[in-house]
Amino acid sequence: MLAVFHGNVANAPQELCSPSSRPDERKPGLQILETFTAQTPGAVRLLIRDVGGMAYTHHKEALLRPRSFASVDGIFCMFQGNLENLATLRQEYGLGKSITEVMLIIEAYRTLRDRGPFPPDKVVADLDGQFTFILYDSTNKNIFVALDGEGKVPFYWGTAADGCVAFSDIPEVLESGCGKSFAPFPTGCYFSSHMGLQSYEHPLQPLKPILRVDSQGQRLGAEFEVDMGKKDLKKQESMHRVGSEANWAESI
Amino acid sequence: MLAIFGSAVANAPQELSSPCSTKEIEESRKSGGEILDTFMKETHNAIQVTLCDVGGMAYTHHKQALLTPRSFAVIDGVFCMFQGTLENLTALRQEYGLTKNVNEVMLIIQAYKTLRDRGPFPADRVLASLNGRFIFVLYDTNCRTVFVAQDCEGKIPLYWGLTRDDSLAFSDAPEILKASCGKSFAPFPAGCYFSSNMGLKSYEHPLQKLKPVPRVDSHGQALGAAFKVDMAQRSQEPMMPRVGSEANWAQSI
Numbered sequence: 001m002l003a004v005f006h007g008n009v010a011n012a013p014q015e016l017c018s019p020s021s022r023p024d025e026r027k028p029g030l031q032i033l034e035t036f037t038a039q040t041p042g043a044v045r046l047l048i049r050d051v052g053g054m055a056y057t058h059h060k061e062a063l064l065r066p067r068s069f070a071s072v073d074g075i076f077c078m079f080q081g082n083l084e085n086l087a088t089l090r091q092e093y094g095l096g097k098s099i100t101e102v103m104l105i106i107e108a109y110r111t112l113r114d115r116g117p118f119p120p121d122k123v124v125a126d127l128d129g130q131f132t133f134i135l136y137d138s139t140n141k142n143i144f145v146a147l148d149g150e151g152k153v154p155f156y157w158g159t160a161a162d163g164c165v166a167f168s169d170i171p172e173v174l175e176s177g178c179g180k181s182f183a184p185f186p187t188g189c190y191f192s193s194h195m196g197l198q199s200y201e202h203p204l205q206p207l208k209p210i211l212r213v214d215s216q217g218q219r220l221g222a223e224f225e226v227d228m229g230k231k232d233l234k235k236q237e238s239m240h241r242v243g244s245e246a247n248w249a250e251s252i
Numbered sequence: 253m254l255a256i257f258g259s260a261v262a263n264a265p266q267e268l269s270s271p272c273s274t275k276e277i278e279e280s281r282k283s284g285g286e287i288l289d290t291f292m293k294e295t296h297n298a299i300q301v302t303l304c305d306v307g308g309m310a311y312t313h314h315k316q317a318l319l320t321p322r323s324f325a326v327i328d329g330v331f332c333m334f335q336g337t338l339e340n341l342t343a344l345r346q347e348y349g350l351t352k353n354v355n356e357v358m359l360i361i362q363a364y365k366t367l368r369d370r371g372p373f374p375a376d377r378v379l380a381s382l383n384g385r386f387i388f389v390l391y392d393t394n395c396r397t398v399f400v401a402q403d404c405e406g407k408i409p410l411y412w413g414l415t416r417d418d419s420l421a422f423s424d425a426p427e428i429l430k431a432s433c434g435k436s437f438a439p440f441p442a443g444c445y446f447s448s449n450m451g452l453k454s455y456e457h458p459l460q461k462l463k464p465v466p467r468v469d470s471h472g473q474a475l476g477a478a479f480k481v482d483m484a485q486r487s488q489e490p491m492m493p494r495v496g497s498e499a500n501w502a503q504s505i
Binding site: 037041042043044045046047048049050057068069070071072073094095096100103138 | 292295296297298299300301302303304323324325326327328349350351355358393
């Protein structure tokens, strides 16, 4: 699966962009998407004007980690993996038995966006299993991407030539499209348009970039790890007090 | 909204193709992919889904009618675009055992899935139970089936046409098809549905056949035919064909 988003929707951390990346080895976001669609059998592509796009296929998917795609009320979501506590989560969100993992993610996101009963790290931490998902909300132009704590499902992100952020479970796709400006997505973390990259396993700790080099000694896109030595002072007050006129959706 | 399906999944009736095909008209016709690309370029906030080797769908909420909004959903490999409203949505939710947050487009997908997997009654019965002004275009990736329908009153316009590469195009905007299908396009018949397996059928009069009605433009040139229910002729097929348990019910959609 592959998702590409323009810089006006998603701003990737600067450290993800490699300084030793040549301009000719990177492609624009939509070209990466087109190449993927052309080279992958049975690919389904979604294009969103002035935002980017998504593409997925069921070709060669892992038996225990199937890919799925759903769209409801302007929310588009690609999911890979499985949730072990799906039955419990269905009950918690008051959903029917026919609800699949990808539909549950959309419902959880909508609850978070519209009612915001608790912070996003709590919602993602409640998901138990091996999973990765990419969600785009066309209503408020927000993306929400997450990977489970174990990182059993491979997941990568990178920056394209035109500043687009690309996400994929296939490293070769990003290697050919983003050159050296790509890295594994940090486990136990989520990325959103409003909040940037955050750890949901350690919500009070900031993330620090770790430099990576290839066999030729050239710098690659940085990986991110939780800095256990520091505490994020902004997040000390876990539930910040806001007036009723504040937009809760911006805390996702 | 716009949907294009290749001839591999949707075979249009021959009468939809205009016999008047001068060189000039043929050159103005576009392929399915070109129509989708043009729609994406010319439409604000457009969203396009490209279905591998099959075709694609595109829609926008820009300039949509207040009382007949457009919606799109994908559930379990079933892609559906819906425009309009269902007046009996609450009753249908109850009938299909669905929750309160289910909207029109999700209900159409659920109704289709029930029809495909369990087939408790014929497709015309399911569509006849939908009350309101609506059109929808549905594509099922699992069994490569197209399912398109329009309400009986035909208050929401829906057009269909043939592209240069023999793909079948559906749209609520006649200008799109006029510019890309030449003269090979026509209004979709009200109270009817089209599916890959069953072709064009009337769900208002399921026992009657449909007859093509020739249309001509102001220059006297033949356009794609419109279809009307032929009240004089009865369809020979029995309503509920008797089949063994090994038969594929999904083929009767």
